[in-house]
Amino acid sequence: MSRERVLVIGHRSPDSDAVCAAIGYAYFKNMVDRSRLYVACAAGPLNPETSYIVERFGLEPPVQVESVAATVADMTLxxxxxxxxxxxxxxxxxxxxxxxxxxxxxxxxxxxxxxxxxxxLPPEIAGVLLSGILSDTLLLTLSTATEKDVTVAHRLGEMTGLDLAELGKELLAVSITTKGVSAREIVTRDFKEYQLLGKKIGVNQIMVLDEEELTAREGEIKYEMEQLFREGGYHLLVLLITNPLTRKGEEIWVQGEEEIVEKAFGVKVVDGKCHVPEVMSRKKDFIPRLAVALRR
Ligand SMILES: [Mn+2]
The missing domain is CATH 3.10.580.10 (CBS-domain)
Structure with a gap:
């Protein structure tokens, strides 16, 4: 008798934590429930970092799922x-x-x-889960990293014998390069859209190990930002450029109502660019500060 298949799937435009969590959870469910077959899936193509993680730990790539119509049952405690x-x-x-x-x-x-x-937990699943945490928290440095992230990451590190800093650097090297990446993708790879007090705002955050990689391509990147700005009818479009190793703050490239950014961070935007001397989480730091500025 064939078992019912259950797709385990993370969010759309999957990043490593979405895919790694699906792999870990599917594994766990298969261990505790033999009546069904749990299949790890990804809601879209894998990014280079995720592909690297899956391959590094010798696992099958997750099944690509285009669309799901699902309901989330309430959990009972x-x-x-x-x-x-x-x-x-x-x-x-x-x-x-x-x-x-x-x-x-x-x-x-x-x-x-x-x-x-x-x-x-077999070492390869533990390794995948650890990679997901390191990727999601930028080696446990982001302000969104929780105590639980830190505790679990260290425990997974002990279980796998992997050095957290070493594995983290490995992942950075794969995920962070913008060489061979089109300007369009640089502008849209991790793009998120917000509606803030009547303003349509698009923000992309990109990691680089060397800012020069982007400044050398400023013309084409700015051109793509302009295109996207017009196509999407945005009030403001922002590219946050983060260097996770130097951690000197954010280079911010702006298109549209740049005075929102100026007000939020007390900076002057010159030629569509400014610098804010703090490393920011888009969700926890950047967007809330824009909301505060818009309310003033
Ligand atoms: Mn995610």
Missing amino acids: SRPITLSPGHSILDAIRLIREKHLYSLPVVDAENRLVGVIDVE
Whole structure:
């Protein structure tokens, strides 16, 4: 009898964390639920970094999915299921499978925690998950990195014997190069659109290890920004250029109502460019500051 297939899928325009999380979660679900087949998918083509990660850890590339019509069921949280040391390993495995658990606290007669049984994580899955975290948090340096990210990354590092800084640099080298990348892609690769107090604002953030790579191509990149600005009917279009190694701040290229950026950061935009001396998360720092400026 063929098992029902369940697609495990992250967000559209998938980045490494979206794909790596899908791979990890599909693996986990296959371990705890043998009644179905969980298939890791990607909602779009893989970026070079993600392709590198999948290949580096010797895994099958995730299935490409064009569109899904899905509903997200609400999760129900219940009293934690526990086990006492007297139970057999078989009991534990049965419980993990039946109740779809990923870990099982073991408690003594007084309900004190004695230990935790985990689903085993093979090194290649652990490596993929670690890569996802390092990519998403820029080697745990972004302001959006949580304590949990840090704890889990270090634990995965211990499990795999991988050096976090080394692996992080490996990923940076693949993901960050703009050599051979078209100006259009530089402007749109990680593009996000916002509606802020009646303004349509498009922001792309791009990482470089050497700003020269972009300044040398300023003409064609600015041209693509102008095209996109007109096509999309934006009030403001922004390219944030971040160097994660020097961390000297953001080079900001602007098209449209540049006074919004000037007000938000107290800077002067000259020739469509300015510099802000802090490294920013688009979601946590940049967009909120624009919203504050627009409200004033
Ligand atoms: Mn993501």
